Amino acid sequence: MSAVIAVSPGSRRYRGWVLPIAAIAIWWLASHQGWSQSGLLVSPEKVAVTAWEQITSDKFWRAICASLTRNLSGFFIGTSLGLVLGCLLGLSRHFERLVGPSFNTFKQISLFAWIPLISVWFGLGDVAKVAFLSLAALVPVVVNTCDGLRSVPPNLLEVARVYGFSRWQTIIGVMLPAALPSIFTGLYLALVYSWLATIGAEYLLVSGEGIGNTLIDGSEHFMMDLVLFAMVVIGLVGWSLNALARVCERRMQRLYGIAPR
């Protein structure tokens, strides 16, 4: 172990690549040496070929666009409703007493348990999917917005009162900026959840096109290469959405002069 201590930070960065490359090498060996006769063990090249075919096809891009449109519309509907509800819950004691306990019970119901009910109420089309996505995005936004507004440091409120801020001024000038990091956490979670829910909605409300349907196609036709490709794409899209959210968050924080988390 003593040799390891002396590694430079440059070589440490490459260590992360060891495991994936080893895994791909073993996979390649396994598929070429015929260790398993199962048709499910496709070779890495086959996946690459399938990936290229998919990327150059129109159908794939249409599926991605359909998924993303759904995801973003659900996200915007869900987060706008969530911000309103969260602000009401966080700012009004009265509203909190009326709605808070019901909401806390409601959010315990596992998200995907709603799918069968939604499919009866809204059908299998885009309306049902967007309704489900909004629900997925709504819950984390409400919880975090409400939490953020509640946990504004009391001394900030005290200062606002000393300066004779009106209630409205206090909310706009003190409480919202102080709650911003928490609100962002909520939005961030909502983005993650809504992407997960997009896949779920496409998986469980099978109709139309989307990246989730590509996945199901592959699964139904025992095409492991297509399944693997769709998985990677889903992971990449999720990662890019996260990265985008992080950039926006940092921008906003700089705008408000808040130290990043």
Added chain:
Amino acid sequence: MARAQTARPEPYAAPALPRDNVKRLPPAPIRPVRKVEIPRTSQGFANLRRYTEPWLLPLVLLGLWYLGVERGWLSEQVLPPPAYVYQTLSDLITSGDLWINALASMQRVVLGFALGASIGVVLGAAMGLSRTVEDYLLPTFNALVQIPVLAWLPFALLVFGIGEPLKYVLIAKAATVPITLCTLQAFHQAPKGLLEVGRAYGFSRWQSVVGIVLPAAVPTLFTGLRLGFTKAWLSLVVVELVASSEGLGYLIVYGRQLFQLDLVMAAVVVVGAVGLLIDRGFDYVERRLNRGRPGTAGALS
């Protein structure tokens, strides 16, 4: 005047300002943040209100639901009357179907969670204690985490088939991710000052891990376990919706296929109730764990 001001009931703990400092401030127009002056006589009424208010919304919704079905705003097929759902629920309980399915679900979630939690804690601890392990594993782990459970489902379906192993693997995967990340974070945020003290006392590596790092890591670790269980419960429902022949998720799918929405709603209510119970249980344990600690996990870092 100043006395009257301090005697006013505060909705939060006011920071203690130096006395003379307060006096020198210009007389600020005092706006009460909230109306808190409740006359003594209506104290009982206020108490009553506090306990009844949370029930108002559910009752109104229930009333609307009842009215909507009664007046025929919605057909019974789309929204069965509440009494019908209640009937189905009590039938499920008395016939024992509920227990069989709930037990099947609980067994899956507990076993899957136990598997995922052990993997997560070991992985997180290994990465938290050794920089080398972290360098090798964390990037791959982070890449795999990007793929949600639902995207793993078709892959696992092909590899494991539709049997029980599929459910355990997916539930374990769902639980592993947050537990690993929280364990890693918990080990990283070991209090620097205490470690320094440990070094001054000549603690061995093992001693400082057991005596300093672990106790400080407990709250964050527990948050991870809690998150992991929530995720496990979420994916249990998904897995049972997609592929199962018993369990609470299966009840939901079964009711949906037969268009018995009363069964679907009864099962959804049970899923929500179990989720609520689990959440309360974790809340209770967390409060016991945090008792006698100086603040929460954040304060320790």
